[in-house]
Amino acid sequence: MNISIVLIVLLVGAIATYVSGNKLASKIALLTSIAAFGATLYALNAFNGGENLDVNTIWINRPAVNFALHVDGLSMAMLLLTTGLLPLIIASGFVTKFENEKAIYALMLFMGFAMAGTFLAADGFLYYIFWEIALIPIYFIALKWGNGDIEARKKAILKFFIYTFAGSLFMLLAFIYLYTKGGSFDINKLYALQLNSTEKTYIFFAFFLAYAIKIPVVPFHTWQANTYSKAPGVGTMLLSGIMLKMGLYSVLRWQLPLSDSAAKEYMPIIVALSIAGIIYGAVVTLKQKNIKKLLAYSSLSHVGLIAAGLYSLTIEGFQGAVLQMLSHGLVIVGLFYVVELIYNRYHTYEIKEMGGIRIQDTYFASLFMIIMLASVALPTTFNFIGEFNLLYSLFKVNMWYAIIAGTTIILGAFYMLRMFQKVMLGGETKSFQKISKQESIVLVIIVVVTIFFGLFPQPIIDLIEPSLQSILTQIK
């Protein structure tokens, strides 16, 4: 048993989905993703039992690149997020009728494969490859199945692609530089590399550029809202639920340990930038008219907090960041799914054309509300645990950071409740067809998981804690 089984399942599933044809594709994709989740759970069990799930075989001799996958608590948690969300995202695709279904589901699985690989790779080069190929499927998903005017969409998505691609090229440069120094891409050897502080600074910022764009940190976020609003629902979910976590994860796994002294030196600036992002994102969110853009900017705000926690270089920050990645992933997928459900009925993303839904479908409204409340980090939801940790970590760095970043709980409540009010409440305006049982399953799962982990987060904390500690030791 090793962890590559998950990757194999996803890749084979992607191919099988494409081959199976349009009729079967969605079902096979769902089965595959569930199988991958099952495999992950099995792996988790084995991992908890102390089994070594790592893979390490030579792939390329010159340059020395190994097909190395390493499993620790952090990777495991991210893998759980990826394979856990994938079935939900695929299932949420069921509400929409796509043309050429086999292609979109295959691309989704392929993207899952790439993202899972990113979280597992223990070789810089392999990691970079996974990181980069994850871009391709989402580009096509957004391009082909996105919404809105094709010309505008094309532009927005191309911008997204080039922007993120640009960032990651700088990361590639950094990796190459490290390779020329150490002669290996192996993560442990890279960790052990002795670099002077100038080099570390350059490495730090090369990585930062890649991750700041991917995460995104203000002011590198300009691609985000447009891409989210142009991408189809499933694409947005993949982007916001999993893909932006790739950037955050990478900060933890690669950037900070590889450029420790620079990370410490620039910590205040980067944290301040992230916090500025929190506020800025929240403020911009307030006046959004398009619900997808609203959620995109809210995501910007939330992710800013996660980034701030990561760059605070404290164990609480790391822990909170990982927890918040998981919970934000769940919740944002739920929110975008809700948006899709509404879109399927109203065919618009404009908030002003919604309203009076709660009165027609209270069940839907309740589920939406719980997810919305989770996103504003109400205690007993999973998000609260993460946000608490994050704010606490910022507090440990500087009380003012915590206070300023903490305004997110006010502003977050402000824009979320405002959105909820405008979308769901009020008297009946347009008729809203009640959501069906099948449609609600995804939401119910998200709600249950969010609350469950809000009450019992300790297993996850225990899972990630040792790996985060070791990363922190590496930095210190």
Added chain:
Amino acid sequence: MNTTILLLLFAPLVGFLINIFFGKSLGKTVSGVIGTATVFISFLCTLCLFSQINSGAETIKFHLADWFTVGSIKVNFSFLLDQLSVLWLLFVTGIGTLIHLYSISYMHDDENMHKFFSYLNLFVFFMIALVAGSNLLIMFIGWEGVGLCSYLLIGFWYKNQDYNDAAKKAFIMNRIGDLGFLIGIFILGYTFNTLEFLEIKSLLGKDVISPSLLSIAALCLFIGACGKSAQLPLSTWLPDAMAGPTPVSALIHAATMVTAGIFMVTRMNFLFDLTPDVQNVIAIVGTITAVVAASIGLVQNDIKKVLAYSTVSQLGLMFLALGLGAYEVAVFHVITHAFFKACLFLGSGSVIHALHGEQDMRNMGGLRKVMPITFWTMMISTLAISGIFPFSGFWSKDEILMTAFHANIPLWVIGSIASIMTAFYMFRLMYLTFFNDFRGTEEQKHHLHESPALITVPLIILGTLAAVGGVISLPGNSWLNHYMAPLFAHKAHGEHHLDSQAYMLMAIATIGALVGIGIAYSMYLKKKQVPVADNEVQGLHKVLSNKYYLDEIYMAIIVKPLYAISTFAKNFIEKYLSKTVFGFGSATYALSIQGKRIQNGNIGVYLFAFILGICGFLIYLFNIRN
């Protein structure tokens, strides 16, 4: 014992779950009964616990489950039952039961009654968690949980967007306080590595923390309390919260939730005792709130708004007591206030019910004869709140003022003015509602009736309690002070000797109240004045009816600028940021056009460039070489 605690805790939750999932199919009455019964079970459990925890007895710590760890801080689901929490639980669940009972009748016409009960149950659950939690985070769960329920219940009639606005406002203003609370939690957690009350208490004795940090922590916690208990400057949400159904106003926005701030400060008394500066702040904020809210209450015409401002004002008095370190006095007033204010709200609900939703006192009057039970229970409560001997409010308010007198004369003066105003506007309310002739429409007049027993019985019980509640803490022989003694480090403040000074103060307070009543009597009963329409008010009156323009000020200095910034950011910054970033792209794109001009298809140009290139090469290389 553990079973009792579990039952206490989870009975309302079970009620919530039953009602939310099956309420609709169970029918209105059944869901109402379930809702009431579960809270009643909690009440019984509390009684049971109350009988075991007496003054000086060991407190009960109950560990339910582990929650999570933050760094080196362990946070658990654990509960602390001591004198304070049991006392609080007693009136929370007790009044809760009564209000549930009342709601069965009051909400019977609403199609979403099961939802109403489920939210109420959920509220009680969170309130129990808030009160019984043994660490700051459990308290915070309850704290935010009750805020959520408050949001849900204020916006219970969600078809009306104004109500939704009120609900949203309540939630957000509470969140401002919550941020303060959270920062306070961080400071304490960071300093003590624990969030358990008892551990913090024992660690505080050791001299490890800088006083300034401690002050900041206390101040942050107090900001949290301000939000929840509607103290200035975070007070404006509470009057708006009257949009909710009246039982909600009674339970949440009068008797229980809004006193959570006082509970928290009392719970953390060992902390506040060490930070006299913050105590001063609390006292001042409380006093100012008391008088400001009371003055607004003078001119309100909505029956529930009057009560709401009265609540804010009374909460201000409680904070005054807290600020002076007289925690048991504050608790005493919380309890009596819970009785009479709940009674008043429920009474007003009864009136509104009778008038089919009419809340404007200008359209009431003369209800005394039609609704005798409502009238008399409300009258008792009004006397109590006005501080007339021997009703409960007299004792508790008197103790607050007496404490203030001993500590700080100006605060006492202002507090007294607030209570005179209280007497005035409460009697104004009574006169406008129950005396003179009915001023409503003919149709309303036909339907006037006394409310059914389910409504009047809670009124009677609460009215009785409002009348006699003072006995728990009579001056000189205070059971309450004695009971709560183990909680506080110092000797109870409230134990004033009944010397001549005390009598004099009581007399002054009573006279003040009577003056207030007298003015109200002359204006509204004798002269039969009716407040003028909203657009005719002028001068100071106008300022008061517009609540000192607080909402407008907030609108102008916070919300509007925020929106303006948001619009600016959305339309300008975003646009230009995006343009800057992609300006590189546009620039290369523009270069491309220029490039296409060079590539004009003329072979001469190509050759020329070629030869230029050669020349450049040769010149450069040979210049370097030589």
Added chain:
Amino acid sequence: MSTLIAIVGIGIFCLLAEIMNLRKIIIPVTIVSLMALFGLTLTGNLPEIKGYESMIVMDSYGKIFSCLFILLTALLVLQSAPSYVKGTKVSDFISIKVFMLSGAVAMVTFTNMAMFFLGIEVLSIGLYVLAGSDRLNIKSNEAGMKYFLMGSFASGILLFGIAMLYGATGAFDVATLQEASISASTEYWFYIGVILITIGMLFKVAATPMHFWAPDVYEGSPTQVTAMMSTLAKVTAMASFFKLITILNSQMLYSYTEVIIVVTIATMLFGNIMALRQKKIKRVLAYSGVSHTGFMLLTLLNINEAQNNLLFYATSYAIAGLAAFSVVLFVIKNEDNDQIDNFNGLAKKSPLMAFIMTIALLSMAGIPILAGFFAKFFLLSQIITSGFIGLAIVAIINSMIAVFYYFKVIVAMYTKEAEYEKEYANHSEYYIVGIVAAILLLVIGLFPDALMNLL
């Protein structure tokens, strides 16, 4: 030597086949024999023929590149087969292509400048002919004319350079020249010669400012000829340039390096920026070729270590080009119209071809797991190792710009609808070449070692 002779033999066979009325078998026989030759040369099983004062020596560099050229030619011949179905000129064109291959092989295996000169002229003259081969098409005429004029000008310069080398050393053979390049007492004519040869070769590889011919000629030539120019001719010129620099200037002076850097940057930037606004697919590929030239020129900065990188880059570029041109040929049935609009809706009509095109373009853009990514990766690591970090950043910026125009085509294929019912040139040859090339791109990407270890 024997490889060269065999190639010439195949060419002569083509000519003879015409006489013997065996037109139909020309293409299959050519391809099969080229493939056989490929195998034999690669495994080294070909008997070595000595003679002509060893003017041709099959060292490992020459061998591997020759194999690449043979493979490319075989695929190109296959790809061009549909264009010659009707015409009677099949033997002429096929034989020209095969003879061009012989020129190409000579260009990487020479040990004497005469051989080099002959090789480059055989290749160039063949291309002049092919460029203008669509006689009745004014564009083809223009392409041929432009190419011819500028090409012979460049040849003149090249020749002048060779003459100067001869003047400085009194010999044409490589060993002597190499010695002279190291020796301190060499006359300055030698350096003039080196510079002039450099300029000539920069023309052949289409580097700025000598690249102006490339887009025009690519556009005007018949598409299958364009394919040949942009793959075989470019790669050959680059390999040969590399070899020349190794011989003539192995201890490169810093000023020379500077010039190469400037040219490299200019080439990359010019190619990429110009490609942005092109509406015709052949021009896009032409400019993209220019920018790829810029990348390949980077190998000149480390001649001692970079031959693997050059091989890798050249291979992945040429194969991606082959794949792309298969699709272009498939789509542009009508030679007059090669607008990108033609690709609209291709994904629906022929998902396979769209997929091949996507793979090809992604590989050129340097998206991971495809060969092009590794090519760029190796290049970048090479220049970073030698300390040109700024240059690496410029290269990266260029990669970004390139994404713009590659994706323009992809967008056209996947999102737009064809405005009218379009007919495609539905020939199995295009499919075969496209699929083979796409698979090669993927395989090279998955096992880059295999290619890297060849040299």
Added chain:
Amino acid sequence: MNILETVGINNYIMLSALLFCIGAFGLLYRRNAIIMFMSIEIMLNAVNLLLVAFSSYHEDPSGQVFVFFTMAVAAAEVAVGLAILVSVFRNIGNIDIDNLKNLKG
């Protein structure tokens, strides 16, 4: 040999460079395709002159052999060039190179 000694190799180089430049400028300035071809021929012949001069200078025959190569190649080139020219002429009716501006951008 004598001639070379009296004239000096540098002058030969100068002469051929001059010839070469004349060819280059001819190519640059003239727009008649035939004249441009002639210019190219001048350039190539300049090289031939140079090669022969060097051959004599080094007393080495290989330079002269190379001249034969060059002449052969030049002949082939011109043959191809003229063929293209003919088809251009057939298509547009003249041989002014300025008319060939269809391919641009």
